[in-house]
Amino acid sequence: MHTILGANGTISKVLAKELSAYTDQIRLVSRNPQKINANDELFTADLTQADMVEKAVLGSSVVYLLVGFEYSTKVWRKDWPAVMKATLEACKKHKAKLVFFDNVYAYDQTAIPKMTEDSPINPPSEKGKVRAAVLKMMLDEIAAGNIQGIVARAADFYGPDNDKSFLIETVFKNYQKGKAANWFSRTDVVHSFTFTPDAAKATAILGNAPNDAWNQTWHLPTANNPLTGKEWATLFAKEMGVKNKVSALPKWLVKIIGWFVPFMAEMPEMMYQYEQPYVFDSSKFTNRFGMEATSYENGVKAIVGK
Numbered sequence: 400m401h402t403i404l405g406a407n408g409t410i411s412k413v414l415a416k417e418l419s420a421y422t423d424q425i426r427l428v429s430r431n432p433q434k435i436n437a438n439d440e441l442f443t444a445d446l447t448q449a450d451m452v453e454k455a456v457l458g459s460s461v462v463y464l465l466v467g468f469e470y471s472t473k474v475w476r477k478d479w480p481a482v483m484k485a486t487l488e489a490c491k492k493h494k495a496k497l498v499f500f501d502n503v504y505a506y507d508q509t510a511i512p513k514m515t516e517d518s519p520i521n522p523p524s525e526k527g528k529v530r531a532a533v534l535k536m537m538l539d540e541i542a543a544g545n546i547q548g549i550v551a552r553a554a555d556f557y558g559p560d561n562d563k564s565f566l567i568e569t570v571f572k573n574y575q576k577g578k579a580a581n582w583f584s585r586t587d588v589v590h591s592f593t594f595t596p597d598a599a600k601a602t603a604i605l606g607n608a609p610n611d612a613w614n615q616t617w618h619l620p621t622a623n624n625p626l627t628g629k630e631w632a633t634l635f636a637k638e639m640g641v642k643n644k645v646s647a648l649p650k651w652l653v654k655i656i657g658w659f660v661p662f663m664a665e666m667p668e669m670m671y672q673y674e675q676p677y678v679f680d681s682s683k684f685t686n687r688f689g690m691e692a693t694s695y696e697n698g699v700k701a702i703v704g705k
Contacts, residue, residue, distance in 0.1 A: 400422075400424045400425075400426055400440075400458050400459045400460055400461075401418050401421070401422055401424065401425050401426070401459065401460065401461045401462075401463070401606065402425075402426040402428060402442075402455060402456060402459040402461070402462045402463065402495075403415060403418075403425070403426070403427055403428060403463045403465060404428050404429075404446055404452070404455065404456075404462060404463065404464050404465065404466055404482075404486060405428070405429055405446065405464065405465040405466035405467055406427035406428055406429040406432045406433075406465075407429045407430075407431065407432065407433070408465055408467045409556070409558065409560060409561045409562075409563065409595050410465055410500060410556075410595055410598055410599050410602070411427075411463075411465045411599075412435055412599075413595060413596055413599035413600070414463065414465070414599040414602055414603055415427060415435035415436060415439065416435055416436065416599075417599050417600050417602075417603035418603050418606070419436045420603070421603065421606075421607045423436075423438045424438075424440075425438070425439050425440065426439070426440040426441075426442055426455070426459065427439050427440070427441055427442065428442045428443075428444050428446070428455040429443075429444070429446075430443065430444070430445060431443070442454075442455050446466055446482050446485070447478050447481050447482060447485075448485075449481070449484070449485035449488065449489075452482070452485035452486055452488075452489050453485070453488070453489045453492065453493075455489070456486070456489035456490060456492075456493050456495055457489075457493055458493070459490075459493060459495040460495060460496065461495060461496045461497075461498065461606045461607075462486065462489075462490055462495045462496070462497050462498070463498045463500065463602065463606060464482075464483070464486050464497060464498065464499045464500060465500045466482055467563070470563075472525045472526050472529070475526055475529040475530075476525075476529055479529050479530075479532075479533050480529075480532060480533055480536070482533075483533040483536050483537065484536065487536060487537060487540050487545075487546065490546050490548075491540070491545050491546055495546075496546070496547045496548065496549075496606075496613065497537065497546055497547070497548040497549070498548070498549045498551055498602060498605055498606045499534075499537055499548065499549070499550050499551065500551050500553070500598075500602060501530065501534065501550050501551065501552045501553075501616075502530065502552065502553060502554075502555075503552065503553075503554060503555075503672075503679070504522055504524060504526055504527035504530045504531075504669075505520045505521075505522045505527050505530045505531035505534055506518045506519070506520065506521075506522070506527075507519040507520070507521035507522075507523070508521075508523040508671050511671070511672055511675055511676070511677050511678075512675055512676040512677070512678055513678050513680065514554075514618070514677075514678065514679050514680060515618070515680045515683070516552070516615070516616040516617065516618055516683055520534070523668075523671060524668040524669055524671075525668060526668070526669065534550065537550070538550075541614050547610075547613045547614060548613065548614060549605050549606070549608075549612070549613055549614070549615065549616075549617060550615075550616040550617070551598075551601070551602045551605050551617055551619055552616055552617065552618050552619065553593040553598045553618075553619045553621070554591045554592055554593045554621050554677070554679035555590070555591070555592050555593070555672075555677075556592065556593055556595050556598070557592040557593075557594060557595070557698060557702070558594050558595030558596055558698065558701070558702065559595070559596075559701055559702050561595050564592075565583070566592055566631060567702070569581040569582065570582075570631060570632055570635050570645070571635055571639075571702060571703075574635055574636060574639050574641045575639075577641075579644040579645060579646050580631075580632040580635070580636075580644065580645040580646070581645070581646060581647075581648050582628035582629075582631075582632070582645055582646070582647050582648065582673070583628075583647070583648055583653065583666070583670050583673035584647060584648070584649065584650065584670050584673040584674045585628065585647060585673060585674060586627060586628035586629040586632070586645055586647050587627055587628070587629060588627060588628070588673070588674070588675060588676050588677070589625035589626060589627050589676050589677065589678060590625055590626070590627070590628065590631070590672075590673065590676075590677040591621050591622070591625040591677055591678055591679035592621070592622075592625075592695070592698075593619055593620070593621045593679070593692075594621075594622075594692065594693040594698045594701075596693070596701075597619065597620045597621070597690075597692050597693050598619045598620075600690070601617075601619040601620050601684060601688070601690060602619065604688055604690065605617055608688075612687070617683065617684050618679060618680060618681040618683060618684055619681060619684060620681050620684055620685060620690050620691065620692035620693075621679045621681045621692050622692045622693065622694055622695050622698075623680070623681075623682070623692070624695070625676075625677070625678055625679075626695060628645060628647070628673075629645055631695075632644070632645035634695065634696065634699050635699055635703070638699050638700060638703045639703050650667050650670050653666050653667055653670065654667055
């Protein structure tokens with residue numbers, strides 16, 4: 400049984416489809432799970448409750464942790480440690496392997512221009528500190544030999560049906576509304592984005608990988624020619640047939656917008672990622688598994704064509 404904890408998210412839905420190539424025993428766990436494949440088993444649970452997590456993991460050989468909480472430091476501090484602790488305990492009890500779908504927030508700020516799996520963990524943000532803490536919980540259990548695990552790490556997202564992507568919200572949707580595209584801080588520095596279908600496919604590959612691929616971190620396939628904010632806006636404008644116009648949002652303005660838009664209030668501490676090059680190296684995965692990332696041009700075509 401392959402079990403997805405947090406089964407309603409953008410990545411989770413595609414992951415369920417990808418896993419059907421490996422098994423017909425897939426359990427989808429969330430507050431309101433919905434079938435992706437005909438044979439999916441649905442399990443309704445509040446994943447902040449340890450007893451529910453334990454029951455959800457029962458009988459699983461591989462567990463995928465893809466919970467998506469509200470983008471709030473307060474919520475993350477309260478819920479992430481509890482969910483990770485419960486998941487680790489359940490996996491140990493039922494001898495299940497764990498794949499943790501992670502982001503780059505825990506990396507040191509100086510690593511952002513060239514991120515690899517060996518980049519130092521030293522988060523500069525409060526959200527990053529939460530991610531680093533739950534990551535340490537998992538890595539400590541792996542080091543102690545209590546579980547087998549994989550950290551599947553992605554850069555910022557973009558892709559079809561992805562409403563939690565900065566790129567989609569401030570470039571694609573702005574153009575759809577006849578507005579200028581927005582970008583954080585600087586439009587002249589490059590920024591990698593991971594295509595969500597690639598991330599899901601690669602996560603399925605890792606969950607079914609040989610034993611020697613476990614107990615380590617893997618960067619998920621991401622195109623190796625990141626674009627600047629200006630180039631991203633140009634690419635979308637060209638594909639959509641709209642006027643190409645992009646403006647940069649300085650931190651002071653984002654703070655003001657945050658008075659009215661709660662999501663934007665959470666962004667100022669993360670803007671260091673847009674004030675310098677943001678380059679995500681996934682060559683380790685490609686060299687091992689032979690999967691190439693979707694080009695940015697084809698990724699944008701897939702989004703616009705939806």
